[in-house]
Amino acid sequence: MNRALPRPPSAAAGAPATGLAASAPGALFALLLALPLLAGLGSHPLIDVDEGAFSAATRELLASGDWGHTTLNGAPRFDKPILVYWLQAASVALLGLNEWALRLPSALCTWAAALAAERFVGERHGAQSGRLTALILVTAFGPWAMARAATADALLNLLLMLTALDLWRHLESGARPPLRRAAAWAALGLLAKGPIALLVPGAALGLWALSRRDGAALRRALGDPAAWLILIAIAAPWYLYALHRHGMDFIAGFILKHNVGRFTGPMEGHGGSLLYYVLIVPLLWLPWTPLWLRAARHWRALWGDAQLRFWLCWAGFVIVFFSLSGTKLPHYSLYAGPGLLMLTAWALRQSTPGGALRGALWGALALLVLLLGALPWLLQSGAVPIGDALYAALLRGAPTPWAVLAMGAALLVLVALLAAAPGRGLASCAFAPRFATAAWLVALGHGWVVVPWLGEALQGPIQRTALAARALGSDAAVVQWNTHWPSVGVYLQRAVPPRAPQPGELAITRTDRLQRLQPPPNVTLLRQENGVALVRREGF
Template sequence: MSAARGQTVPVPPSGARAVSAAWAWPVLLAAAVWLGLFYNLGAIPLFDVDEGAFGEATREMLVRGDYVSTWLNGQPRFDKPILIYWLQAASVRLFGLDEFALRLPSALAAMAWIAAIHTFTRQVVDRDTARAAAFIAATSAGVVVVGRGAIADALLNLFLALALFDVYRELVDPRPRWRRRAFFWIALGVLTKGPVALLVPAAASLLAFGLQRRMAAWWRAVRDPAGWLILLAVAGPWYALEYAARGDAFLAGFVMRHNVERFLVPLQGHAGSPFFYVPALLLLMLPYTGLLLAALPGIRRLHATPLDTLLWCWFLFVFGFFTLAGTKLPHYLLYGATPLFIQMARQRHALRSRVAALWPALVPAAAVAALPFVLRLAAPGARNAYAREALGRTDMFGPAWHAQAVALLACVVLLVLWPGRPATGGPWPRLVAAALACSYAIGGLLLPAAAELQQGPVKRAALLARQAGWPVRSWRINVPSFSVYRRAVTPATSTPRPGDVILTRSDALDGLPSPVRVLYREGGVLLVHVER
């Protein structure tokens, strides 16, 4: 099937080699999913502000018994709809409140996303391309990061993929079940992250049906009353209940601020140039950047087949829409990554140069190996006291960490430079091996180090405060994970008073009323008691 689409097909193995190949790919895919998504999933602190916010909102949901509205440190939270919180709450009920339970729904969603890519690609291309597409998805840097995060994006990407796969089926074989199932996936996406789950399939399908001169079919599918009933029946009840509970505050917070304003202006300082998503795309696709550059010229074949049309329209709309948006975050581009995984898999044998295929794998491997030395050089020159203390911690880089980082870098260098006859399929087999090494470098070394650097001191401060029973207020610091680990709301204060125990940062210490007694200090994170 792929040969008909102009792809280079390797000579199939025979006999014992065929049996070996049949067993190898399931093992490789299982290893890729385990390394990328589940290895040490709960062994590192909640990463960044987002994981802490989702985790604390889930904890407060369980404490309050309020499964309609979400709260963060005692204040209404309007950032996202409800589905990811329900899934995290169910996981916490089963496994207890910890990092593993909070991240498990995302990891499972990412695994289902990869499985959906495999199933769809096998149906519309062939088995080997399906395996390659699933492997690329499982080991790409962007999926490894969001699949390990206690956030909503892996779940949204699952529903976007399922919806647009059914859109393709509707494009080539119009049937009510395809479009109605697409409406169902869209509804779940709307419950996960809001209107973007409707916008991406609607716009991508409009472009694809239009280019295929099937606008009448698109309009018929869009006007399907059964489809809209499915969407309203699945997503509508929560939106109605939330509006009944919060009223206009819900419209102002969720609809206007976190959707309309997010597009119109940069929120929370997340601005970027018109070219922001060019380097973001190259980084998110690591270690497949060379393969991506080989696949991108396929945009010129936009009309080649209905599959090409839909996949490229899907990616191009996401890239163009978020380029125009005021708020820019790298992971937004993952909403259009699924078609790239498939197109890269179709072009996996087009790269003939080993260096062109494998040099991007050196980027994450070298970056991980160099990280301790970069921090050691950067920390003394940081002007901000908090950054200087945070970056100055190198205790997480022990001998075992260094040995693993160097070994991974050496493996990738050998794959790039080791001479030998070109394998069947060109450098693709070497790229597979390099991708596994990079996946471990990111998920097994880089993310744990970054999380410990940023959030390790916060976690230990919270555990100390919880053990001591201190009623803590935060001041000039935003670390919602502190409340998760302390298992109590940590309200912010604008005026620390004598007798308060304050969570703050070292660069804010001079602004506190004196005298203060330092109860805990590590990595620029402080717990202080304001003396009377």
Template sequence: MTDRMGLWPVRWDARLLLAVLVLFPFLGLGTPPLFDLDEGAFTASTTEMFLRGDFLSSYLLGEPRYDKPILIYWLQAASVTLFGHGEFAWRLPSALASSAWILATYAFATRVIGRSAGLTAALVIATAAGLAVITRAATADALLNLWLACAGYATWLWMREDDRRWLYAAWLAMALGFLTKGPVALVIPGGAMFLWCASLGEWRRFLAWALPLGPILLFLAVAAPWFIAQTFIEGPGFLAGFFLKHNLSRFDTPMEGHGGNYFYYVPVVLVSLLPHTGLLLAALGRLRAVWQDTLLRYGLLWFLVAFVLFSFSGTKLPHYVYYGYGGLVLVLAAMAERPGRRWLILIPAPLMFGLLLAMPAILAAVAGKLKPDDRLLLTGLPDAFGAAYWLWCGAALLLSLAFLVLRRIDTTRALRLNGLLAGVAMAAFLIPIVGQVQQAPIRNAARLAHDYPGELVLYGIDTPSFQTYAGRAVRKRAPHSGDLVLTRESRLAKLPGAEPVYRERGYVLARMP
């Protein structure tokens, strides 16, 4: 156990690594355009708050948006008010939340396992491939993951130290999570706590956690007022839309085409943890030891709650399973403290860098099977992967292979270097490249549309970032005379007389006669 004065690294290189990891979500933060659908939907909804002059209710393209609670919109509104309506400002709340998530994970893992484990846990969150995307996305998920981590860690400290202040902290974090994304902020910590107590027969402890009067009153004081105000403003339809459609109904049927089979999250987990997937494979080989350790059992059950819950959900998105990663990283960090087969832990890194080097060829092969509009979007794809991409990924592949065979470089250090190489590859190269290919035409058309007269309309496409970049109200409907319409080349023929004013790789901005 590490005392409070000993939480922070002693060696200068460990201090430097922690500082780099905490700041890592800011790498490349403002470089790629906003991604549709998710980043576009969140930022367009916040933009609509400014356009409507209403910062209590969320709307998207003129329609009420009951999908998510209000907290992330408020934070985005504050950020762009202070720093302007650029990509950096839109993503800043998520980056700050991610930095806090990384720091909280380091502090907790250090306190309950040790400093080295704390650095490894922070490393996984900062540099794993899937998390490199979510930690710098202008959505609610980075913020939710912070609150889930704080709730789970505070719960464990309450159990270990019998200090009621940690119980209040856990319920406060769940309240803020509820204001961020709704009931999942209660379900994940509650499910983990229930299963952990059930596995040990600690039913009184579970009831003490689940039914504390003071913490519940704190939860209601923080989470309830906005929901009450929204119900008063929007009527009962808000509660039905939020709780029934956008929460319960997601488990019955796929929404917005986001479905999948029961094994959907198996490859998601394996790929999203790269280059640290070897730690997961090591944990699978030591499940008995993991289960016998009460802390690691807690982390494992926390992960399994999210994994199983969303595996059986009708609606599936890759980042849903990340809600369990606050617990999973504890297991992974413990595996790094007791490394077994070096090759098993380190081999995923060169595999990942090899995959990144093959990515342009893979995308080119896939392009031939896409619809005509999407083939146009990928025009010039080989040029998007410049020399810097090839040099970084090629050097990273060679270094990761060297780390694998040179045993004088210990496994923990090799793991950390691989993580940093992979994190930079994702944040500084791959994500910006994909963003430019996928989203640049929409951003360019929107900036042009900002000064054009007439109403702005989306026709046959769902790209809400068009409203964010245009800074004007956009509607999704059949075009009328005088409208300025963003559509795809294949749909232009359905708009007789439409005069294109801008074209780029399959997207067309056209004036209706």
């Protein structure tokens, strides 16, 4: 096959319906789409280790004025490239050093990805289908959670989405502008998280072309010199600068350790079996995963459609690749997002689901409410065993989650009402807009109540201990002793190296580890809360 694929004509909007997917004007819908991502975004402390490390490195970048290099507690940080730090630093420069500003780039990235998906699907299947696709993305548990984290993953997910959409636009039309835009997005992805931003689109393209024996499409996509020049011009300068500045330390730290090393073996204890993502992926896409049953039943039709085959290749490669990786983390599977989103949206815009599938979807939404609503109670009561003494102490000392209980009960009632037989108002509209509206309300409630409680319970004492050390106004150094909480550097607004304190220095530490030291150290306890302590080391 050596001709461009026919592009489907734009479909008319679906049948009249109410709900978020149909009734709101475009600008209002875009605002509503952002609300579940922004609700409660700055209401709880930074979560260690990941949010703390990214945020502390951003603070140090701003403090140093060196925008080409990141450090963590003064030491070079090679975990990720530079782009997310630039975005976080720009946000902090505008809004101040706080949790809202540090998380805002991630929320905006997921919002932008949803708007891009809305436009792509809307052009092909109508405005309502586009809006439903966007709602899937901002209400699915995994993408929603990453949108609320001050890390690089939401940024990479946006760039993978934009790459995928423009790559398909090129494949269906043969036009070069979408291909060159895809090259630009992939180049930015290289600056956001590294080689994975090029590996995933390249593998999806290769698998799709090989499965169709379409060598011409592969040659067109890979043979445009302008696209390669765009990619190199955007990504190469920072990589060359990092190599010039750090030499083999950059190669050993970023390339070998944090890319090759993560694939060849488990890092920081994050391992798992080959079936890890078989269990994780359905959870991350709740409440929409029951729709995959419909897609599975029609897999021949999916494989026979050129575009749907591309999304299958994209999602399939990511899940298989990371299943074979030594290091396994739940959010790695979200790089399959463009493929899984488009397949889920396809299943939703088919005929109205039958009774069994509707029941499974409402049940999945109720399950999501129960999981997040009951989790604080299960953790605090000890019903779920917690092996780490610190986290057990943090949860025992946290406030009773009454607000979480009330929100969970209210959301379950809401789900039940919307799942009931059609009546007046919202309950009378078509199933898909009604279910999407319910999922939106659930995500909004969780963002306002559940996530802030968990964040405060697990991180509040660490934040307050760091602020107490800052309030002392001492010129003495503050260190992290037998622990790794990078967020304390953000709240102290200085580097807090991980080492044992010298006489006269302050140390933030864990009470359980302090008590186990032999011989007992000569320290003065200045503050203690739920297993987190601030001490001053006295003379030997």
